[in-house]
Amino acid sequence: MSAAATRATGQDHLWSVDEHLKDILATVRPLEPIELNLLDAQGCVLVDDVTVPLSLPPFDNSSMDGYAVRVADVEGASEEFPAVLTVIGDVAAGSADLLEVGPGQAARIMTGAPLPPGAEAVVPVEWTDGGLGGGPVSAMPARSLSPEGATGQVRIHRPAEARAHVRAKGSDVKAGDLALAAGTVLGPPQIALLAAIGRGTVRVRPRPRVVVMSTGSELVQPDEELTGGQIYDSNSFALTAAARDAGAIAYRVGAVADDAETLRSAIEDQLVRADLMVTTGGVSVGAYDVVKEALTSVDVGDGDGDEGEAGGGVEFRKLAMQPGKPQGFGLIGPDHTPLLALPGNPVSSYVSFELFVRPAIRTLMGLEDVHRPRTSAVLRADKVLTSPAGRRQFLRGTYADGVVTPVGGAGSHLIAALAQADALIVVPEADTSVEPGTEVEVVLLG
């Protein structure tokens, strides 16, 4: 009997789901940071604290479209007895060379424009005659159409306190403040802040590149013709989509035939673009389970002179779990790339992805929160659910408002029911049945 066969048959120990997950998360390390353009860093984790290099706003500026005035000039102003000021010109947003506002003068000013020297407050245009000599206006005419608006006189209908409608320099953030802490996930508002303080690039952990490879000589690509004994490859599609959903850049490699040499060569080819490899199928106890065969029969590329070869460091286990009993995990190739070898049944591979691959991807990203949320729910079912003793069972269900309802049976080939589910119902190892109305743990698939 060969060494591979001995190894394959010598393990009756059942590992728990938690032991397997712990081993994966103890091995997979966050990716090395890289500097990315701001928009390419969306969804990524910031590696360093970012401090503010310049205060925001960088200068006192107007929060309104209106007139920059001296407080004394508008004291006691009303619509009946307006303060009449000479308009010395416009201060638009982006203006650099600023007019000085002297006594009896006003500058027409736009939102965001710097408060000109001499001015102490801004009066909104709605509290003036807009320079038109009538009652209060609701807007300024466009400069390009009415250039005369920047000249002449303006009647101010209300007084202004010092600093009214002025945003002070540094009132948002001050130079030296912490803008964002290391570990922050960059969503739109965080990207806004980084741009606002002038950061065009940022150091983050990149999205992991995940290669998804299905195996099985029975697999045919969708849209092709099925002949006897064949089925369509669905795992490579499902897990590529799931990897993208988890935050990865995913590459699909569909349906490698059940031949160890072919598989080993396909894996070696893909390693160059993989931060994580995921295979489906070929991990159980059959005579054609080539993933197991290919990855347990060669040396690990760990600097022993065998670095061109993939494989070796992968351990195959049986887990106390249903579906998803057979699982493989290890490091392969010269870069010790993590590989998760999932079972081939569609539901098994998908559940395994959610439990093991998703947390691995999110760990590579440097995220703290790597797991799907869980909650408790009341089981609504028309009969008792049964579960094998000593196995943690993950049934498919739909969750809403604290109630979970199973969809489909326990069979790991039931793809149609999986497509209706948005939750996994967890039945602990010790339980062999669950009565309707019982409180159960639920994994929300989101």
Added chain:
Amino acid sequence: MSAAATRATGQDHLWSVDEHLKDILATVRPLEPIELNLLDAQGCVLVDDVTVPLSLPPFDNSSMDGYAVRVADVEGASEEFPAVLTVIGDVAAGSADLLEVGPGQAARIMTGAPLPPGAEAVVPVEWTDGGLGGGPVSAMPARSLSPEGATGQVRIHRPAEARAHVRAKGSDVKAGDLALAAGTVLGPPQIALLAAIGRGTVRVRPRPRVVVMSTGSELVQPDEELTGGQIYDSNSFALTAAARDAGAIAYRVGAVADDAETLRSAIEDQLVRADLMVTTGGVSVGAYDVVKEALTSVDVGDGDGDEGEAGGGVEFRKLAMQPGKPQGFGLIGPDHTPLLALPGNPVSSYVSFELFVRPAIRTLMGLEDVHRPRTSAVLRADKVLTSPAGRRQFLRGTYADGVVTPVGGAGSHLIAALAQADALIVVPEADTSVEPGTEVEVVLLG
């Protein structure tokens, strides 16, 4: 006074947030469906019901690695008194030409392989000697290393009921069944099902292409040098990221200067790749508000011979809202592309995006659920919150476990506080203050 200035100044009416949103959603229509490759359709909405063209599984097949047997041959079998059968060969997954299992015979069979003619059940390999003549085994040796495993004799240690470990043809779905209903959002499990029934492409509403354009002569791109009166453009980054987050394919066009001709030409250039245009800035009551100027002063391209020009159909309004009072919305260009013109203050534009643009994007995608989730929460604050009368205020806050805490003040330039928030606190139009401990409505930004 020009027509533009008249229009700009003639509207003191305040529109409600709900009126504005309703007008947008009554105008924006879901995009025309297209046929996409399965993985390109992730996150998209299915347009037609998809029925199952072939039953799944397409044939009776084994759910285990083991031996395909006739029930009578293994009746009463035990480890002490095994049934001894002649192994006639292997049935691997994907096998087409199947051996017939006669009386006294067994075929070694792999998970997923078709049940061969004559066989009535499958006995898992763990309940046999695996053909090795010893006790029970836990796996088969690999075929490539031990080809003799497909020959000789096997001892079966347990009886099997008819159909044991056989998945019946059609037990997942049957030809003609509804696989997925029109309106389904395609996530990984739905993609799995489509692939499994042989669909390599699928008809969905595509992701909308959204062009995000910031305007303002004061805006400088991050990583460049600021001079007097300038600030960094953050809106185009924030809203591009937010559009992607909402499901769109987003293109950023940063910082068009405050010149109506330049802006109009930039918008015309971009229209060719836009299903939706979003601008920021230039919509208020100032003399340099060019978005308003550019889009209210030209004809709409509605077949009146002026189709090359952008603009015209955009209406500018004041909303009873803080931040985000000035807003523009309309259809522009020859294809009547929807355009949302948002205010330029960073917090105003972001809040406006969440309230108006996100639902528009999700409507274009054909999604039913276009809004951010809302919940009620208890306000935790160390002082009373104030809000202007007659305005619906959206304050930034952090939400956890039914409690919301404001971050930062009401100022619409406070980007740093926005970057700490994960919720908007809604203060209704009628309320001018909110006591700590009050139940408030919260928009969860997710």
